[in-house]
Amino acid sequence: MDTFINHVWNISNSLSSEYNLDVQWFFVIYLISFAPFYFGYFLMAYGTTRNLKFTDLIHLRFRHKLQWHSYSNWGLFIHLFGRVMPYVYILIIGRNLPLWVYFLIVSIIGFSVGYLLYKILQKGNRSETKNDFSVIKKDNISDPVEIETIWEIYNHTFEKVNRLSPCRQSFDHDHFVEALRDSTIHKYLLQSTVDGTVGIGLITNDFKNAPWISSDYFKAHFPEAFAKNTIYYFLGLAIKEHFRARRLSLLLIEDIIDEIPHDAIMGFDHSRNINPLLHHFTKVVRQARSLMRTHIDRQHYHIVQRK
Numbered sequence: 001m002d003t004f005i006n007h008v009w010n011i012s013n014s015l016s017s018e019y020n021l022d023v024q025w026f027f028v029i030y031l032i033s034f035a036p037f038y039f040g041y042f043l044m045a046y047g048t049t050r051n052l053k054f055t056d057l058i059h060l061r062f063r064h065k066l067q068w069h070s071y072s073n074w075g076l077f078i079h080l081f082g083r084v085m086p087y088v089y090i091l092i093i094g095r096n097l098p099l100w101v102y103f104l105i106v107s108i109i110g111f112s113v114g115y116l117l118y119k120i121l122q123k124g125n126r127s128e129t130k131n132d133f134s135v136i137k138k139d140n141i142s143d144p145v146e147i148e149t150i151w152e153i154y155n156h157t158f159e160k161v162n163r164l165s166p167c168r169q170s171f172d173h174d175h176f177v178e179a180l181r182d183s184t185i186h187k188y189l190l191q192s193t194v195d196g197t198v199g200i201g202l203i204t205n206d207f208k209n210a211p212w213i214s215s216d217y218f219k220a221h222f223p224e225a226f227a228k229n230t231i232y233y234f235l236g237l238a239i240k241e242h243f244r245a246r247r248l249s250l251l252l253i254e255d256i257i258d259e260i261p262h263d264a265i266m267g268f269d270h271s272r273n274i275n276p277l278l279h280h281f282t283k284v285v286r287q288a289r290s291l292m293r294t295h296i297d298r299q300h301y302h303i304v305q306r307k
Contacts, residue, residue, distance in 0.1 A: 012027040033082045038082070047073075084108045132192060135189065135190055135251065136189045136191055137187070150197060151173060204233055234268035
């Protein structure tokens with residue numbers, strides 16, 4: 001620690017002499033700047049690797065694991081703030097500065113201001129706010145036009161996912177239509193005041209709607225909930241691509257969970273390679289003390305090719 005402090009002091013003393021600065025003030029600012037500088041690095045690393053597990057590192061499985069999240073954005077902003085702190089002080093107080101210092105400061109400030117303006121304009125271009133969306137529960141959907149509208153949203157959401165996983169992650173058209181008409185599958189429609197239906201969530205507490213799930217397992221491990229018929233299973237979540245960046249998945253999942261009785265069991269499955277539901281569901285669980293997520297099993301799919 002003493003070595004680090006001495007190193008920072010020597011750099012501060014050298015720069016203060018060169019640019020006519022108060023060495024004590026510059027030393028304090030320079031020392032403090034290390035906190036956001038490295039904390040920003042930590043947030044960027046955490047944000048991009050939050051879906052990465054230790055076994056993925058061992059087996060070098062990085063596909064779909066490294067992602068740039070909001071934590072990464074904040075990490076970049078905080079890191080740049082820490083980086084620019086001592087230079088701003090030099091720029092304001094110092095004398096005889098080289099051109100590269102001005103260029104660096106102007107570049108970082110320009111990038112930060114530009115990014116902020118981009119975010120502001122991006123929000124401004126969205127005519128709808130979160131208040132313009134609502135979730136409507138339906139037990140039965142039979143209108144052909146409405147069915148096809150919802151199918152387009154659902155199919156477009158899972159089209160890419162099904163190309164990445166050997167196990168189909170969604171209903172085909174016929175089974176999806178059956179699900180919409182089946183009153184034992186609860187449909188939660190995400191409605192926009194401008195665009196109509198923009199998303200759907202499907203959940204059921206009838207095991208016949210999820211034949212790939214073992215009711216015997218839940219009966220053995222959750223006998224009380226099984227007897228009360230309070231074991232619910234997520235069958236899918238789909239939102240129009242244009243609306244996916246607006247945190248509406250959280251709004252839809254939160255409304256679905258709010259409808260479920262207390263002490264109920266909620267289950268869902270997903271591909272290990274890509275999981276459009278897991279990230280949002282986990283975020284809701286982390287925000288609510290009354291919810292707890294547990295990983296219970298894993299299924300592997302193998303291909304054997306005869307040569």
